[in-house]
Amino acid sequence: MSMDPAYPQSLPCSEASNCKESSLTPVTCGPEENYPSLQMSSAEMPHTETVSPLPSSMDLLIQDSPDSSTSPKGKKPTSAEKSTAKKEDKVPVKKQKTRTVFSSTQLYKYLSLQQMQELSAILNLSYKQVKTWFQNQRMKSKRRQKDNWPKNSSGVTQKASAPTYPTLYSSYHQGCLVNTTGNLSMWSNQTCSNSAWSNQTQNVHSWSNHSWCTQSWNNQAWNSPFSNCGEESLQSCMQFQPNSPASDLEVALETAGESHNVIQQTTRYFSTPQAIDLFLNDSTNMQPEDT
């Protein structure tokens, strides 16, 4: 339970080392930084960058994103530039906060420290960004809860209705992170039935200590917002045998969920907001919420 991988080790330059305390200009961090794809001057930044320096294994995972939504600026540099230019023009550099629009592909693989680090490198994002994302997700979940996220009221918001934890792994597992040691984290989502999952193709990517598992789902079965991107390539898989679909997951979840905190829970893969919500909500208790 000690997970403090000083991220800066193997990463090229992910750490926040850059933008955080450095200054307010994330862009200044560096060209090959992780922010490159963020905003910068798309003019000269063919975001081909997206996935260049990736290992071969990861290639599959991230290669897609033709330019989905990410396009930090691939599409409308005007706005950004405008604003930026404007500010620079007169305002004493207040703070060029540029919203990085992560591509679904990128979002698809945000995880925890270790993974985050690697991911950051892989995705060409900074560790900070990855971290921030999770943070925001947590906040988002909380807010939703507070706001009484329209869940069953009409049963509309939640495409597949928020499943409870038990249901989660039963019919909601889309991927999982398996630790070589036997520990595994999972990210789940809706519309994924065990059967479907069994049929899916399984591609295992070696990922550090963990095996990045991606399972290929049916595009149709996948309704989550995040899933609309060409995840076909980065679909998830499972490391455990296809024979033990939910079984392993359950065990793993139990083990992992019982002694993990929110952070760790977050560590699990979230493919969809709902999944995150679920995790953030029940993960702590992992009880059948069945009063």
Next chain:
DNA sequence: GTACCTTTACAG
């Protein structure tokens, strides 16, 4: 040092 929370600012 990190996570949590609040606020800011941008993209759709």
Next chain:
DNA sequence: CTGTAAAGGTAC
């Protein structure tokens, strides 16, 4: 206007 990445501040 909403959603969300990101900065700032605070607490552990």
